[in-house]
Amino acid sequence: MTVSRIDRRFAALKAEGRAGFVAYVMAGDPDKATALKILQGLPAAGADIIELGFPFSDPMAEGPPIQRAAQRALAKGMTLKATLETVAAFRKGDADTPLILMGYLNPLVTWGFEAFAQDAAAAGVDGLIIVDCPPEEADPLADALDAAGIALIRLATPTTDDKRLPVVVRRTSGFVYYVSVAGVTGVKEADAAAVAPNVERVRKASGLPVAVGFGIKTPERAAAVAEVADAVVVGSALVDEVAAAGELNEDVTARVLSKAESLAKAVRLARRVAV
Amino acid sequence: MNAPTSSIGARPNDYTAYPDANGRFGDYGGRYVAETLMPLVLDLGEAYAAAKVDPEFQAELSGYLKHYVGRPSPLYFAERLTQHYGGAKIYLKREELNHTGAHKINNCMGQILLAMRMGKTRIIAETGAGQHGVATATVCARFGLPCVVYMGAVDVERQKPNVFRMNLLGAEVRPVTSGSATLKDAMNEALRDWVTNVHDTFYIIGSAAGPHPYPAMVRDFQAVIGNETRQQLWELEGRLPDVVVACVGGGSNAIGLFHPFLNDEHVKIVGVEASGDGMSTHRHAAAINGGRPGVLHGNKTYLIQDPEGQIEEAHSISAGLDYPGIGPEHSWLHDVGRAQYLTCTDKEALAAFQLCAELEGIIPALESSHALARLPECVDMAGKDGIVVLNLSGRGDKDVATVAEHLGRTI
Numbered sequence: 001m002t003v004s005r006i007d008r009r010f011a012a013l014k015a016e017g018r019a020g021f022v023a024y025v026m027a028g029d030p031d032k033a034t035a036l037k038i039l040q041g042l043p044a045a046g047a048d049i050i051e052l053g054f055p056f057s058d059p060m061a062e063g064p065p066i067q068r069a070a071q072r073a074l075a076k077g078m079t080l081k082a083t084l085e086t087v088a089a090f091r092k093g094d095a096d097t098p099l100i101l102m103g104y105l106n107p108l109v110t111w112g113f114e115a116f117a118q119d120a121a122a123a124g125v126d127g128l129i130i131v132d133c134p135p136e137e138a139d140p141l142a143d144a145l146d147a148a149g150i151a152l153i154r155l156a157t158p159t160t161d162d163k164r165l166p167v168v169v170r171r172t173s174g175f176v177y178y179v180s181v182a183g184v185t186g187v188k189e190a191d192a193a194a195v196a197p198n199v200e201r202v203r204k205a206s207g208l209p210v211a212v213g214f215g216i217k218t219p220e221r222a223a224a225v226a227e228v229a230d231a232v233v234v235g236s237a238l239v240d241e242v243a244a245a246g247e248l249n250e251d252v253t254a255r256v257l258s259k260a261e262s263l264a265k266a267v268r269l270a271r272r273v274a275v
Numbered sequence: 276m277n278a279p280t281s282s283i284g285a286r287p288n289d290y291t292a293y294p295d296a297n298g299r300f301g302d303y304g305g306r307y308v309a310e311t312l313m314p315l316v317l318d319l320g321e322a323y324a325a326a327k328v329d330p331e332f333q334a335e336l337s338g339y340l341k342h343y344v345g346r347p348s349p350l351y352f353a354e355r356l357t358q359h360y361g362g363a364k365i366y367l368k369r370e371e372l373n374h375t376g377a378h379k380i381n382n383c384m385g386q387i388l389l390a391m392r393m394g395k396t397r398i399i400a401e402t403g404a405g406q407h408g409v410a411t412a413t414v415c416a417r418f419g420l421p422c423v424v425y426m427g428a429v430d431v432e433r434q435k436p437n438v439f440r441m442n443l444l445g446a447e448v449r450p451v452t453s454g455s456a457t458l459k460d461a462m463n464e465a466l467r468d469w470v471t472n473v474h475d476t477f478y479i480i481g482s483a484a485g486p487h488p489y490p491a492m493v494r495d496f497q498a499v500i501g502n503e504t505r506q507q508l509w510e511l512e513g514r515l516p517d518v519v520v521a522c523v524g525g526g527s528n529a530i531g532l533f534h535p536f537l538n539d540e541h542v543k544i545v546g547v548e549a550s551g552d553g554m555s556t557h558r559h560a561a562a563i564n565g566g567r568p569g570v571l572h573g574n575k576t577y578l579i580q581d582p583e584g585q586i587e588e589a590h591s592i593s594a595g596l597d598y599p600g601i602g603p604e605h606s607w608l609h610d611v612g613r614a615q616y617l618t619c620t621d622k623e624a625l626a627a628f629q630l631c632a633e634l635e636g637i638i639p640a641l642e643s644s645h646a647l648a649r650l651p652e653c654v655d656m657a658g659k660d661g662i663v664v665l666n667l668s669g670r671g672d673k674d675v676a677t678v679a680e681h682l683g684r685t686i
Contacts, residue, residue, distance in 0.1 A: 057585040058459060058571060060466045061309040067453050079583050105307060105570045110584030132307045132570065136297065157311040159473055164314060182311055183471040 005126045006098040006151060006174040009048060010209040010230060019226035020048035021267040022211055023260050024102065024235030026069035027054050027086050028078025029242050030252055035073075037253045039090045042097075045257040046264025049098045049211075049231060051129070054083040056104040061131045063186040065236035068243060080107045080116075084123040091124030098174075100127040100153060105141075113141050117148035127151035127174045135167050142171050156202045158182045169206035175231065176206045181215040186236025190215035192224035199229050219266030226270035234263050290537035290613055293604065298487020301610060303603035306486040308573045311470045316573075320488040322393050327495065332388065339384050340499065343417065344374045346381075348500075350507035350664070355634040360650060363517065363657035367637070367667045368504050370528065377640065377669030378497060378528045379410035379481055385496035387414040390477035397472065398422045400479045401465040403430055403458035403524075404594030404642075405437025406669060407481030412446035422446040425464040427457040430594060437673065455588045458598050462572050482525025483602035486573030490602050497531025504664055505535055517661035518653045520545040521668065522645040523616065524560065524596035526605045528668035534604075537613060543656050546605060547645045549591035550618035560589035562601040563609050563616045576603040592621035592677065593641035595669070623648040625681055628671060640669030641677065 013020045023042050028035050042050055055070035055078050062070070087099060101120065108116050108130070120128070128150055133141060135154065142152050151174030159182060160168055169176060178199055180190035190212065199210045212225050213233025225232045238256055245255040293300045298320075306316055326332040340346040349372065353365045370378040390398060398420050402408030408424040415422035424441055428450040431438055441448050454460035462485075469478045483493040501519075508516055519536055521529035523546040536542040548561035559565050562577040569578040571586055579587045579599035589599045608614035619627075624641055627648035632638045639647060646665050653663045671678075679686045 055585075057587075058454065058463050060463045060572070061311075061470060063467075064453070071454070074585065106578075106580070106586070107584035109569050109575075110580070110582070131309050132573075134306060134308060134310055134313045136313070137305050137307055155310040157309075159311050159314045161314065168310065179311060182473045184467045188471070 005096065006049070009098050010175060013048060013230065018271055019229055019267055020211070020231035021046055021264040022049040022051055022213070022231050022233040023047035023238060024051040024053060024233060025256065026066065026073050026239055027052050027083040028073030028076055029069045029239060030072055030246055031076045032078060032082055032086065034252050036086050036089055038256050039086065040093060041253060041257045042260055043094055045260040046268065047097065047260060049100065051100045051102045051233065051235065052083065052087065054080050054101055054103040054107065056107060059104060061184055063184040063236060065186045065240045065243070069239040072242070080111060084119055087125055088123040098126045099124060100129055101125050102129040103131070105130050105133045108141065113144035114147070117144040117150055121148040121150055125150055127153045129153045129155065129177060131155070135170060138171070153177055155179055158198070162201070165201065165205045169202070172206060172208065175209040175211050176202050177233070178202050178210050178212045178229070179214045180212050180225070183214065185214050186217065188215045189217070190221060190225060192228055195225060196228040219262050222263050223266040223270040226267040232267050237263070291534065293607070294487060294491050298491070300604045300607035303568070303575050303606040304487055304490055305575050306573060307570045307575065308486045309470060311473065312466070315469070315473055316486050323389060323488050323492050326389050326392060332392065336385055336388055339388070340381065344380050344384060345372065346499065347503045347507070348372050350504055350511065352511070353635055356631070356650065359630070359634055360654045362654040362659055363661035363663050365650060365654070366508065366516070366662065366664045368500060368532065368664060370500060370666060370668045371637070371640065371643070371670035375410050375413050376672065377406050377410070378500060378531065379407045380413065381499055381531070382481065382493050382496040382527060383410040383414045383479055386477070386479045386492070387418055387420070390420070390479070391418060393477065395475060395477035396420065397476045398479055399425070399465050399468050399476055400481065401425045401458065401461040402481065403427070403461070403597055404673065405430070405434040405441065406595055406673070408446070408448070409437055409440050409444070411479050411481070412441040412444035415446060416444045423468065424448050425451050425461040425468070427455070427461050428452045429456045430458065430461070434594060457588065459586060466572070481527065482598070483527040483530045483604060484525045484572060484574055484576065484600060490574065490604055493527050494530045494534055494604060497527050498534045500528065500531040500666060501533060501535035504532060508662070508664065512662060514662070515539055515542055516664045517657035518543045518545060518663045520547065520646050520649060520653045520663060521666035522547050522596060522642045523601060523605060524549065524598050524642065525600065526602040528666050530602060530604055532664070532666045533608070533614060544608070544614035545649065545653055545656070546614055546616045547649045548616055548618050549593055549596035549624070549645055550620050551590040551592070553620055554618060558590035560591040560596050560598060561618050562599060563606065564618050566599070568606065571600055574603045576606045577601050592624060592681065593645065595640070595642040596645065617649050617652060619645040619648040625678060628678060637667065638671040638675070639667055640671045641674045643668045644671070
């Protein structure tokens with residue numbers, strides 16, 4: 001039962017008394033083999049949970065860093081099938097780290113929800129975040145994922161008011177992703193003080209752990225959010241390292257993992273510093 | 276004497292009863308947006324539903340359409356085109372005579388009045404050729420609201436006069452370099468702006484596409500085209516047309532003409548998609564004829580996409596049809612067989628453009644020229660004593676440079 005991998009990880013984090021670090025990277029960026037190497041290095045670098053983006057041509061909720069990451073991956077011929085192959089290869093060496101796929105609905109429409117859910121489960125996927133699939137449209141996908149034991153992780157945002165929150169967390173499992181800013185990924189900066197009451201609100205409504213993302217770029221910001229959230233998601237800052245390494249002709253894997261390490265460290269130490 | 280109104284009721288094939296409460300036309304439409312936008316889209320749906328049945332709102336809109344836009348637009352008997360094809364009578368619905376030269380302003384006027392009613396203070400829009408951008412900039416100038424128009428960098432380059440027009444009207448044009456730097460990317464960027472400025476901003480979508488309620492709302496604002504046509508043809512001929520025909524990109528001018536005729540099942544409905552270099556070349560913009568259903572820009576609809584579900588670039592000589600999707604109501608009308616969707620190549624559109632100019636003294640938009648090119652088929656469908664109404668959705672002054680280039684002329 002793959003969903004429990006997420007539950008087990010959050011239970012362990014709770015026992016340790018710290019927030020988790022969720023690292024987002026894009027499948028196939030800068031190429032399939034290197035992206036797999038990055039993925040395989042992330043747990044040792046301190047990633048408690050991995051979000052693996054699968055590229056889409058029209059990522060309407062992403063800021064420039066993840067847009068460019070998707071473009072780089074697509075230019076290298078990355079596909080959803082190859083993304084699942086990447087997951088399967090990762091799973092061979094890691095049975096414990098929860099892996100969440102994140103992306104847009106159309107490639108799944110193309111694959112077919114039922115078939116995709118079965119194939120994703122077989123590859124070792126634990127959850128799915130689909131940005132352009134709000135609860136009102138999610139039932140067909142949720143049915144397919146339920147049958148395969150994959151969690152459909154829901155997004156709550158600053159515009160999700162108390163009236164709407166129950167709709168958003170209906171049929172959710174694993175954790176809830178709180179989008180900390182009204183905006184696209186990696187542009188505005190998250191304000192930990194403003195995030196805190198919302199995390200509590202979402203936790204209460206869902207009974208699930210809350211991961212916070214969008215607009216967390218630095219170890220300092222990650223540490224601040226880690227004091228109030230159950231997990232902290234960083235994406236744009238990591239995929240920007242792929243771009244930077246490419247420009248500077250440096251080792252991509254080392255550069256991304258080094259950034260992940262500094263973020264993970266900040267998240268791990270956050271509450272110790274706070275208390 | 277008034278034209279018969281179409282029968283609206285609960286009969287199983289009441290085509291005008293859509294979308295349903297979830298914004299669905301059959302399997303198409305819906306609200307596929309990021310959660311941040313969902314509350315805004317739901318708010319907009321409620322605000323529009325209230326405005327739609329508010330006589331004061333409708334009276335205000337009608338007033339501006341009459342005195343500012345110049346409605347009603349004429350329904351003109353195209354005598355020489357009729358003679359040329361030697362069959363059914365051809366009427367042109369002269370949307371190109373509207374203020375700003377196309378049908379786009381019908382919708383912009385409706386949406387900006389709604390924006391002000393909702394207390395929004397900033398307007399954004401996407402544009403391809405620049406026609407919708409110009410219409411949006413126009414109504415923003417008229418009502419004194421700041422306006423940002425997103426336009427693909429490629430389109431900014433090939434539509435410089437329209438960029439300047441928008442600037443003259445006080446709008447800021449932001450070139451979009453992401454993705455393929457064309458209309459679909461401009462729409463992505465407008466959605467990104469909206470998700471970032473959720474409190475004060477109203478997004479005026481120009482196509483009968485996007486998340487619910489846009490496809491229905493844009494259709495309703497454009498339905499003035501078909502409603503006038505019914506009335507005018509009744510006065511001129513005492514009957515309904517046999518065929519109505521319009522070009523389809525996103526499909527707002529087409530659905531505006533078609534919708535009031537949907538329940539008159541003897542009226543044949545023909546949409547014309549742009550097939551660019553030809554359907555076999557993969558360089559086309561024909562979502563129905565060359566695509567398959569998928570999800571993009573907030574709705575489920577036919578899309579031009581690769582086998583992996585990545586959206587492909589559309590190609591058409593007409594920037595206004597250069598979009599890889601189509602409004603969801605068209606997808607549904609196609610599937611249920613109520614409308615048929617033909618195609619027209621760049622070459623055929625160019626020939627029709629010249630023919631209309633030479634025979635009728637009307638330079639049509641390249642978009643509308645796609646519909647003109649299928650007149651022979653429509654005349655056949657209508658029969659010898661039949662009547663065809665074609666939506667002349669825009670004027671072609673904006674296209675003369677493009678046409679000259681394709682004809683190998685320098686101007």
